[in-house]
Amino acid sequence: MTGATDDVDDIVAAWRRERPDLDLGPLEVLSRVSRLARHLDLTRGETFAEHQLEGYEFDVLVALRRAGTPYQLSPGRLVQQTLVTSGTMTNRVDRLAARGLVTRSPDPDDRRGVIVTLTEAGKEVVDAAFSELLDRERRLLAGLSARERDQLARLLRSLLLPFEA
Amino acid sequence: MTGATDDVDDIVAAWRRERPDLDLGPLEVLSRVSRLARHLDLTRGETFAEHQLEGYEFDVLVALRRAGTPYQLSPGRLVQQTLVTSGTMTNRVDRLAARGLVTRSPDPDDRRGVIVTLTEAGKEVVDAAFSELLDRERRLLAGLSARERDQLARLLRSLLLPFEA
């Protein structure tokens, strides 16, 4: 059994033919990261659709949910956790508030500030969707042993660290 | 020395506190993949800007470049390789053609078809940008040994395969 090849193997082979002078090593890892993330994004949508959620809505709800009681965060903190811009977060909170999944209220300690709170309805939706997402993702990882998953997590962490300085 | 922790460690710890009933294992791997990809996307933009390119333009040029002489692909093939929709590809080719980086011509063998060709100017731009991108990505991976990079590539490949069936 010769190990199966993926799209990135083809891409690297093509480059090796076209540019044998270049060290294509980085592609082996980082192209796979990008493509895998893209596939994950595309299929996550299926899970969310079952709960009448969009992916970007989920990202906000999930940040509020794991903050714990009373499920409150400022837009600024939500921006940090979701890696989007402040204008985007304003829009997202608007839409979620219109659907009754969060509320927006003034921060009593800082009159510039706003507090976004997960509603009970929002909590129910996000809990259901999150649990299903975990199930789905567990299936994606089923092909790896526990040891391999640990390795993978450890290696990815070390790539992630430089971005979080 | 206790290993450094990243954002995902914090996220998992928060979830463990909030939902000790759930198996959060998938997050350790897949959250890192998503966040890393997002960071890669954000910083890739810096490299491209030096060559007056946008990331989405680069994706198209690079697919044509590695196709080899005569650097031609149909919009359909470009769609497959870049994981975007056909409408998006039409727009991208429009913009690249307007900038003189590609040309669009009818396919002589299939009158429904179109052939997108990389111009000499397009080739020069993409070669310069690609080489610089590789340098930059190599630096990101410098913290890993060759053996670790291989491991990582192998594990990511096995996660990618199910999406490519």
Added chain:
DNA sequence: CAAAAGTATCTGAACGTCGAGATATCTCAG
């Protein structure tokens, strides 16, 4: 305490992507 610098959030226009549908062409069974 006043002025300057910093911070939190929102606004609005420009932009790229998507998704459904339209058009034109090709393929193949009958």
Added chain:
DNA sequence: CTGAGATATCTCGACGTTCAGATACTTTTG
């Protein structure tokens, strides 16, 4: 050959994101 279905590409309106700048408030400085 003909008609049905498949295929390749494009059109276009809706949408979410970005970016720069505006606003309002807070903190720091002298």
